[in-house]
Amino acid sequence: xxxxxxxGIIASAVIFASGTVLAHHGANLYxxxxxxxxxxxxxxxxxxxxxxxxYFDAKDAKGEVxxxxxxxxxxxxxxxxxxxxxSLKEGDQVTVYIxxxxxxxxxxxxxxxxxxxxKELTAAGAPGEPPAPAAR
Amino acid sequence: MRxxxxxxxxxxxxxxxxxxxxxxxxxxxxxxxxxxNFLPIGPPSPLPVSKVPDLSGDWxxxxxxxGQSLSAADPGGRMRxxxxxxxxKPWALAYTMAQVPPTGPDAKFETNTDPAIHYCEPLGLxxxxxxxxxxxxxxxxxxxxxxxxxxxTFRVIWLNAKHPEDPDPQYWGHSVGWYENGDTLVIxxxxxxxxxxxxxxxxxxxxxxxxxxxxxxxxxxxxxxxMTVDDPAAYTAPWPGKRNFTKSTTGFMRFMWVCxxxxxxxxxxxxxxxxxxxxxxxx
Numbered sequence: 001x002x003x004x005x006x007x008g009i010i011a012s013a014v015i016f017a018s019g020t021v022l023a024h025h026g027a028n029l030y031x032x033x034x035x036x037x038x039x040x041x042x043x044x045x046x047x048x049x050x051x052x053x054x055y056f057d058a059k060d061a062k063g064e065v066x067x068x069x070x071x072x073x074x075x076x077x078x079x080x081x082x083x084x085x086x087s088l089k090e091g092d093q094v095t096v097y098i099x100x101x102x103x104x105x106x107x108x109x110x111x112x113x114x115x116x117x118x119k120e121l122t123a124a125g126a127p128g129e130p131p132a133p134a135a136r
Numbered sequence: 137m138r139x140x141x142x143x144x145x146x147x148x149x150x151x152x153x154x155x156x157x158x159x160x161x162x163x164x165x166x167x168x169x170x171x172x173n174f175l176p177i178g179p180p181s182p183l184p185v186s187k188v189p190d191l192s193g194d195w196x197x198x199x200x201x202x203g204q205s206l207s208a209a210d211p212g213g214r215m216r217x218x219x220x221x222x223x224x225k226p227w228a229l230a231y232t233m234a235q236v237p238p239t240g241p242d243a244k245f246e247t248n249t250d251p252a253i254h255y256c257e258p259l260g261l262x263x264x265x266x267x268x269x270x271x272x273x274x275x276x277x278x279x280x281x282x283x284x285x286x287x288x289t290f291r292v293i294w295l296n297a298k299h300p301e302d303p304d305p306q307y308w309g310h311s312v313g314w315y316e317n318g319d320t321l322v323i324x325x326x327x328x329x330x331x332x333x334x335x336x337x338x339x340x341x342x343x344x345x346x347x348x349x350x351x352x353x354x355x356x357x358x359x360x361x362x363m364t365v366d367d368p369a370a371y372t373a374p375w376p377g378k379r380n381f382t383k384s385t386t387g388f389m390r391f392m393w394v395c396x397x398x399x400x401x402x403x404x405x406x407x408x409x410x411x412x413x414x415x416x417x418x419x
Contacts (some may be wrong), residue, residue, distance in 0.1 A: 028243050029411035033305060049393055050403050071407045076391040077268050080196065101411030106176065108411070 028069055030099040035111045038068065042092040047085035049074040054088060054110060056096060070098050070110040072123045092116065144210050162231040164369045171368040173346045178299050178324055179314050186315040189353045191273035191280075196384035197265060206262045206335040206363065206377035213240040216337050221375050228340055228370040235338030242337070245408050249338070251331060256395035258289055260332025261325060261347045262363060265379045271308055272388050273321070273351075280321060283378040287394045293323050303327030305343045316350075323349040323416035334365065334377075342369040357383045 052072040057065045072078055074115030075085070088094070093116045098108040110123040203211030206352040207219040217224075217233050224232070238248040252259050259267075269286035293313040303310040309328035316322055325347045334341055341347075346366040353361050363377035 028241075029245075029408060049391075049396070049401065050400055051407070053403070053406050069407050070408070071403070073268070074391075074393060076270075076386075076393045079386045079390055080268070103411060107407050116345040 028045065028100055029103070029110050031102050032099050032109075034099075035097040035106070036100045038096045038098060040068065040094060040096060042088050042090055042094055043067075044090060045085075045088040047075050047078075049076070052078060052097075054113070058096070066106050068096070068098075068106045068108075070096060070108055072110045078123070083121055087121055088113070144307070150207060160230060161227045162234055164225070164227055166227060167342040168227070168346060168369040169342060171344070171367050174369055174374050175346060175348070175364070175366045177326055177346055179297075179312055183296070183314050184316045186320075187236060187286065187318045188275065188315055188319065189319045189320060191275060191351065191353060191359070193359075194270050194272060194384045194386070195359050195381035196270045196386075197268050197379060197381060202406050203379075204237070204266065204336040206266075206365065208376040208378045211378075213242070216240075216242055217234055223340070223375060225370055225372060231340045232338050235333075237337050239336050245404065250336075251333070252395065253400050254397070256397050256400075257331060258287060259305075260307055260334070261309070261328060261341075261345070262334040262365070263332060263336070264289075265361065265392040266336050267393075269393050270384055270386075270388050271381070280323075283388070285389045285391075287395065288389065288392055293321075299324075305329040307332065309345070309347070319354075320350055320352045323351070325349075340370055341365065341367045344369040 038056075038058040040056040041081075042054065042056050044053075044055040046053040046055075051074055054070040054072065056068050056070070058068055060066050070122040073081075075083075078087075096110065097112040097114075098110055100106075100108040112123060113121045115121070143190075177252075202265075204213030205211055205216070205219065207213075207215075207222050209221040210219045216237075217229060234249075236247050236249045237243050238245050238250040238253050248254075251257055252263070252270040264271075264284055267286050269284065271285075274283065276280040278295055280295065282291040282293065284290065291311060292306045293311045295313055297312050299310050299312060303326060305327055309325040311323050311325040313321055313323045326345070328341065328343065328345045328347065330340070330342050330345075332341070333339060339390055344367055348364040348366065350362045352360045352362070352396060359381040361379045361381065364374050365371065365377065366374045
């Protein structure tokens with residue numbers, strides 16, 4: 001709860017759940033009705049199957065660093081979205097939009113990531129298409 | 137009088153037990169397995185006269201909406217067990233509802249019963265197209281080879297051929313194919329083992345499965361797939377599935393989509409376990 005008050009809840013108009021989200025393993029663990037926005041620093045990027053893992057640090061309301069892990073679809077699918085294994089590197093300053101775990105754990109499904117130069121990398125929905133309506 | 141009541145009660149109890157057993161049975165009976173397929177098996181005779189359609193390209197399933205179910209009426213998997221187009225036999229319905237899918241609206245990854253995730257066995261007919269991975273067709277005069285970057289795995293579709301009389305049941309079965317209308321490849325498959333699910337939701341099939349695929353080249357960038365499940369041991373009528381492919385420019389097999397039990401377990405420990413309340417039982 002404390003975390004949520006700090007990071008802010010992005011209105012569901014920004015990013016909606018898509019069919020892809022439901023394809024993620026464990027998607028039922030996450031709140032897919034709204035994306036949470038987090039500003040942080042990349043600590044590790046694991047590129048592969050069955051899913052990629054993006055590790056990043058973001059501060060909570062008390063200024064304490066929280067370690068987050070965001071999951072994406074597997075590498076061959078992210079290639080279709082324009083990602084590569086070089087898309088993120090340790091130290092990158094990023095804004096992360098994530099469907100976070102319902103139980104407050106610092107894990108979730110990535111929806112979108114914005115790099116310091118403004119470049120956006122999408123992780124949900126079909127590339128170039130508007131966000132899909134809420135899936136459930 | 138008392139004896140009659142007792143006998144009646146015993147009969148009622150026996151009937152109740154039998155009904156309960158029938159409801160909870162999740163495997164086909166010998167009577168189910170003895171039933172004949174609904175549709176003709178194998179190529180028509182004579183084979184249709186058709187030019188050979190060009191199926192070249194790296195065919196991808198759409199991102200963001202590939203679906204969870206083979207059901208044409210419910211590709212998203214939101215009506216599991218109540219799909220209007222799946223004519224379940226009672227055991228097949230009971231089997232489906234007894235499964236815990238790894239993805240989709242009813243997913244519980246930590247307790248999933250998915251054979252593909254736990255054992256990394258071939259995904260099998262139908263289910264291979266529940267993932268946004270690419271497929272390639274290699275067309276030769278004698279056979280069409282379907283290459284799937286998911287697995288990765290491949291199938292052989294024999295042209296100008298018939299099924300063997302009693303094929304050994306295997307993951308991909310025995311497939312024969314032919315061309316129709318100048319734009320369609322038809323694949324007819326039997327001899328499949330019963331280990332795979334038809335989709336992400338756990339829809340079962342038996343060794344009696346007769347699976348028909350029709351790949352139609354709609355235009356330069358689109359391939360339409362119509363599937364038919366003909367398994368009289370599990371379903372009371374044939375039922376349909378659909379998928380559309382579009383051409384990808386990313387490159388086939390640029391990243392091999394391997395199934396690894398180790399990677400599946402590690403992914404769960406890294407991400408899913410923390411979001412799961414209570415003890416994890418995935419392993």
